[in-house]
Amino acid sequence: MKKYIIYIGILAAGLVLGWLIFGNSSTSADKHNHETSETKKQQWTCSMHPQIIQPEPSDCPICGMDLIPAETSADGLIANEFKMTVNAMALANIETTVISTISNEVSGLMLSGKIKENEKTNSIQTAHFGGRIEKLFVNSTSEKIYRGQQLALIYSPQLVTAQKELLTALESKSRDISLYNAVRNKLKLWKLSEQQIDKIEASKTIITNFPVYSNVSGIVTKKMVEEGNYVKEGQSLLMISNLNTVWADFDAYEKQLSLIKEGDEISITTNANPNKEIKTKISFINPVLNTSTRTVIVRAELNNSKGKLKPGMFVKGALTPQEMDQKYLLKIPKTAVLWTGKRSVVYVKKQGNEPIFEMREVTLGNEIATNYEILDGLSENEEIVTNGTFTVDAAAQLQGKKSMMNNAGGKVMTGHENHIGMQEPINSEESKIMIERLKVSSKFQDQLKIVFTNYIELKEALVNDDSNLAQKSADLIVSNLDKIDMKLLTDSKSHNLWMSLLKELKSSSKKIAISTDIKNQRTHFITLSNTITKSVTIFGVNQKVYKQFCPMANNDKGAIWLSTEENIENPYFGEMMLKCGTIKEIIN
Structure with a gap:
């Protein structure tokens, strides 16, 4: 009995000691965890x-x-954030930049424009007398002519009669000098020179075909008559431009006008000689806005005595308005911005060791060289994605986060969610590696490149305002999409993403193929271009591709397209605004 009492005492002492040691520790740990939970940002x-x-x-x-x-994920991410692996970022060549303000540095607005004839120096060569053009010595436009050069021979019944009157008056000159002078002056009014009149008097022969001489030197920019045409007195024959001075006409958008003033210095470069800057000043700003393009002409006059500036040549102008040096601007590279309708979005990299991203909508201001001014949505020293933005956007979509095309978030639905091996990722670890699908079979890339080539043919058809060719090219896209072997995408996650893109590629291509209205075709081309851009960015076609952008397309909301050439040819406006646009990104 005594032994049991000892055992019970030892057990009681152990319980008391355990409570003292572990009870207080547990309470302290619970308290610490509770405090940590409360201090965690919700x-x-x-x-x-x-x-x-x-x-x-x-x-x-x-x-x-x-x-x-x-809700937060297992990694502690909030609903609007997503994570990528370091390997995935390296594979996709994703680059980030810390944004900053600029002030008092050589940076300014970048404008695009063309060289045009100086209209102040344009001249019209007219017929000084009526008749039939027997011989025209100017064969085509763009010919250079000089003052006093013979341009044409004209048979004029009026001049034949006037010459007969002159010879008759010459015979009675001694008796009636006033009649002689009147006839002679009549010929001078028809621009006959003293030498020509003297020659008629000396030879006493009537000239049937009279020469027409140029009044000015310059380049023939318009030819208004042909041999055999009958012309009236004062009728226009040729338009002649003196190209010793030319105009550089730039298109400035409405939001840029407040920063541009006459007299601002502008640095101009040409595509023909991009390394040479021509510094001059803005001489004219058109007071009338072009309602179709929503732009205003900003003009500078250039000396062209050496003839190196050709009318029609594309030029770029960089200017630093006086107001721009007076304030601080928050700027980001153009490559960081994704456009979708009225929204402009960027991807912000959160501070920390791990690559965590969040989509952010921003409000853009003026275009400043290769950057955009940020009016709202970002703060100084935040880090944003500046290369590989489409790839990051694809990762956001795959993880069900807010993205460029999916503002509300949620998983990308492909229609194959219930197929074996085709389920969407069920946890963050699985979704983190989905971006690594970018490494795909070269055979798949070759098949995708055929579709991309058809897309370029479609783009060229729209550039040339050819709706029939656009239909045929869209048909080829649909046909060659069906020939792509999806078995080449051995990773189920790669297959998942391709199926989501394939559905949209087919849908927009079919709509273009069945439409005969080029305006309607261009509307569906916006969606097709967005989707083909994602496809080329994510899977690659082993070719350098230029992503180009026109802010006037899509009812002034802006739209992108792809091109294999650096030169801008706008598929959304064709001939009406062929060169409206800029290069947004180069996809390798």
Whole structure:
């Protein structure tokens, strides 16, 4: 009995000692965890509009419902963030840049334009007397002519009669000098020179075909008559431009006008000689806005005594307005911006050791050289993606996050979610590696390149305003999409992404193929271009591709297209605004 009492005492002492050691520790740990949980930053979202993220509880600005705590992933990410592996970033050649403000540096607006004839120096060569053109010595436009050069021979019944009157008056000159002078002056009014009149008097022979001489020197820019035409007195024969001075006409958008003034210095470069800058000043700003392009002509006059500036030549002009040096601007590279309708988005890299990204909508200001001014949406010293932006956007879509084309977030649905081996990722670790699908079979790339070539043919058809050829090219896209062997995508996740892109590629191509209205074709070409851009960016076609952008397309919302050439040829406007656009990115 005594032995049991000893055992019970030892057990009681052990329980008391254990409580003292581990009980207090557990309480302290619980308290620490509780404090950590409370100090952890909580964000709030709307159950109906998950794109809404707020730092504190409030009402949804869209529907008015109470916000709920935003769920975090196993990695501690909030609903609007997603993670990529370091290897995936290296494979996709993703680059980031820390944004900053600029002030008092040589940076300014970049304008695009053309060389044009100086209209002030244009001249019209007219017929000084009526008749039939027997011989025309100017064969084509662009010919250089000189003052006093013979341009044509004209048979004029009026001049034949006037010469007869002159010879008759010459015989009675001693008796009636006033009649002689009147006839002679009549010929001078028809631009006959003293030497020509003297020659008629000396030879006493009537000239049937009279020469027409140029009044000015220059280049023939318009030919208005041909041999055998009958012309009236004063009728235009040729338009002649003196190209010793030319105009550089630039298109400035509405939002740029407040920063541009007459007298601002502008540095001009040509595509023919991009390394040589021509410095001059803005001499004219058109007071009337072009309602179709929403631009205003900004003009500079250039000396062209050496003839190196050709009318029609494309030029770029960089200017630093006086107001721009007075304020600080937040700028980002153009390559960082993704355009979708009215929205402009960038991807922000969160601070920390791991590559975590978040999509952010921004408000753009003026175009400043190769950058955009940021009016809202970003802060100084934030880090953003500047190369490989489409790849990051694809990763966001695959992880069900907000993206360029999916503002509300949610998984990308392909229609194959219930197929074996085709399920969407179920955890963050699986979704993190999806971007590594970029390494695909070269055979798949070759098959995709055939579709891309058909796309370029379609783009060229729209450039040339050819709706029939556009239909045929779109048909080829649909046909060759069916020939792509999806078995070459051995990774189920690669297959998943391709299926989502394939559906949109076929849909937009078929709509172009069945439409005969080129305006409607161009509308569907916007969607096709967005999707083919993603396809080429993610899978590659083993070719340098230029992503180009026109801010006037899509009802002034802006639209992109792809090209194999650096030269801008706008498929959304064709001949009407063929050169409207800029290069946004080079996809290798």
